[in-house]
Amino acid sequence: MHEVEVLDEFGATRRISIPAERALTVFVDNRELVTLMTLGAAPELLVLGYLRNQRLVESAADIDSITVDWDVQAAAVKTRAGIERFDEKTAKRVVTTGCGQGTVFGDLMGDLDAIRLPAADEPSARLSQHALYGLLNAMRLQESTYKSAGSVHGCALFRQDELLMFVEDVGRHNAIDTIAGWMWLNDVGGGDKIFYTTGRLTSEMVIKSAQMGVPIIVSRSGITQMGHELANQLGLALFGRATNRHFICYSGFERFDSQPEPARGGAENVVG
Amino acid sequence: MHEVEVLDEFGATRRISIPAERALTVFVDNRELVTLMTLGAAPELLVLGYLRNQRLVESAADIDSITVDWDVQAAAVKTRAGIERFDEKTAKRVVTTGCGQGTVFGDLMGDLDAIRLPAADEPSARLSQHALYGLLNAMRLQESTYKSAGSVHGCALFRQDELLMFVEDVGRHNAIDTIAGWMWLNDVGGGDKIFYTTGRLTSEMVIKSAQMGVPIIVSRSGITQMGHELANQLGLALFGRATNRHFICYSGFERFDSQPEPARGGAENVVG
Numbered sequence: 454m455h456e457v458e459v460l461d462e463f464g465a466t467r468r469i470s471i472p473a474e475r476a477l478t479v480f481v482d483n484r485e486l487v488t489l490m491t492l493g494a495a496p497e498l499l500v501l502g503y504l505r506n507q508r509l510v511e512s513a514a515d516i517d518s519i520t521v522d523w524d525v526q527a528a529a530v531k532t533r534a535g536i537e538r539f540d541e542k543t544a545k546r547v548v549t550t551g552c553g554q555g556t557v558f559g560d561l562m563g564d565l566d567a568i569r570l571p572a573a574d575e576p577s578a579r580l581s582q583h584a585l586y587g588l589l590n591a592m593r594l595q596e597s598t599y600k601s602a603g604s605v606h607g608c609a610l611f612r613q614d615e616l617l618m619f620v621e622d623v624g625r626h627n628a629i630d631t632i633a634g635w636m637w638l639n640d641v642g643g644g645d646k647i648f649y650t651t652g653r654l655t656s657e658m659v660i661k662s663a664q665m666g667v668p669i670i671v672s673r674s675g676i677t678q679m680g681h682e683l684a685n686q687l688g689l690a691l692f693g694r695a696t697n698r699h700f701i702c703y704s705g706f707e708r709f710d711s712q713p714e715p716a717r718g719g720a721e722n723v724v725g
Numbered sequence: 726m727h728e729v730e731v732l733d734e735f736g737a738t739r740r741i742s743i744p745a746e747r748a749l750t751v752f753v754d755n756r757e758l759v760t761l762m763t764l765g766a767a768p769e770l771l772v773l774g775y776l777r778n779q780r781l782v783e784s785a786a787d788i789d790s791i792t793v794d795w796d797v798q799a800a801a802v803k804t805r806a807g808i809e810r811f812d813e814k815t816a817k818r819v820v821t822t823g824c825g826q827g828t829v830f831g832d833l834m835g836d837l838d839a840i841r842l843p844a845a846d847e848p849s850a851r852l853s854q855h856a857l858y859g860l861l862n863a864m865r866l867q868e869s870t871y872k873s874a875g876s877v878h879g880c881a882l883f884r885q886d887e888l889l890m891f892v893e894d895v896g897r898h899n900a901i902d903t904i905a906g907w908m909w910l911n912d913v914g915g916g917d918k919i920f921y922t923t924g925r926l927t928s929e930m931v932i933k934s935a936q937m938g939v940p941i942i943v944s945r946s947g948i949t950q951m952g953h954e955l956a957n958q959l960g961l962a963l964f965g966r967a968t969n970r971h972f973i974c975y976s977g978f979e980r981f982d983s984q985p986e987p988a989r990g991g992a993e994n995v996v997g
Contacts (some may be wrong), residue, residue: 455950457953457955457975459973459974459975460973460974460978460981460983461971461972461973461974462854462971462972462985463968463986463987464983464984464985465986469973471947471948471949471950471953471975472949472950473950474928474949474950474951477949490927490928490951491758506758513818534951557809579756582734623927655762655895656746656762667732671783676743677742677743677744677746677762677895678727678743678744678745679746679748681727681729681743681760684917690872692777694758698734699733699734700730700733700734701733701741702731702732702733703729703731703743706732707989711732713734713735713736714733714734714735714736
């Protein structure tokens, strides 16, 4: 966190905290790949997940080492045998929704046909309304720790309503990439997991989740059409606008055990 | 807008609207540059502003035509004399904050030294608290037209509290690029203008604004450290967390005429 002096509507100056982002340039086998802006909480995991989600490396075992040196704002990645077709893989840019112009290298839709998520009748790949509320409550408690600074995105990995990992970063793609890196490094499967993100349910989030084998995403925000279409195509369940006891299930109804709230009009629901 | 069927916390299925994003691949002189995900409200302006903000073209006069064909999801840009050093300019990627991984080609900080914003004592390059409230009220009225679908970012150009142009897109960078394209096409200067964005005050937003010569940005969201540092360096005024009669001025105090609200504790402020 970084403190700055501000002026408010009462004409008062005061000091507040803002997120302290840093530039981290990634070099793969001494070749510059990309510069990521990050809070830097877990840079090695971020770089690992980034390489994975961009599908530049196939297996964590292909990577010999990742060395982060903040003095020169660089992450040096050493692979065991180099990256095949490096130029080709990084030549094509797709600017995705993100907050506008996120980037994935290669063919956005590539390899999607190869993705198999667990069947919807698999109990660990389903979510009940009760467990969803438990998950949202866990996030509510978690989020209170970083609310001071704002302007960051949070992302979390759950098994039902059990919080396994939480990370925040200036961008939601960095946050999800860091979780991907963690899963990959620790060989954690996605089939019985649920993603929580404060960001929107865009095509890129759906693709990243599917690539990690995670069949359910919960978001505090809304959805885009491409995100919706891809989720339907992949059989992925999407919950958006999810806070407290409110949510919208956009897709993958077959993974959801609805336990409906009493109909609107009751005093509690009017207030809540 | 696109209608989908959803399920809510009451177990009710209903139809809601979600933003309908489309892929638009940009070809420059028959060479593929990038694919943008967009609502597609003003694709020619978006492409023009994108080329400008990436500093791939120097002047609107360098562009002969932009032809958008939605059937093939492509925008064909024809330049008058080609783009010099095209490969070099598009080779370096910086992944910026955005919602994580926005991209600008070339050196992010390049050319910043050449930017001269109007002096802070220039009346048209200042903002009073009263005019800020007028601007926020104009946005409140404007936003109500697209609130139905959510999940989009709005961006607007103001002269004091007079709304000149408003655009929304799935990403805030697309929105600001579209406004840049409009300004560029119509030869509209930025020195007496104010940007409004629903997105965060990141380094990329500050740079784009400065490149267009706009000395003041107002945002509904918060700020990042790099955005803050760049704004201080450039003498750009940043207002964040701005809705109704609330705001925080993060930088460029010298461009702001504070007209303080009565101190907290008054009944109106407690409610507001």
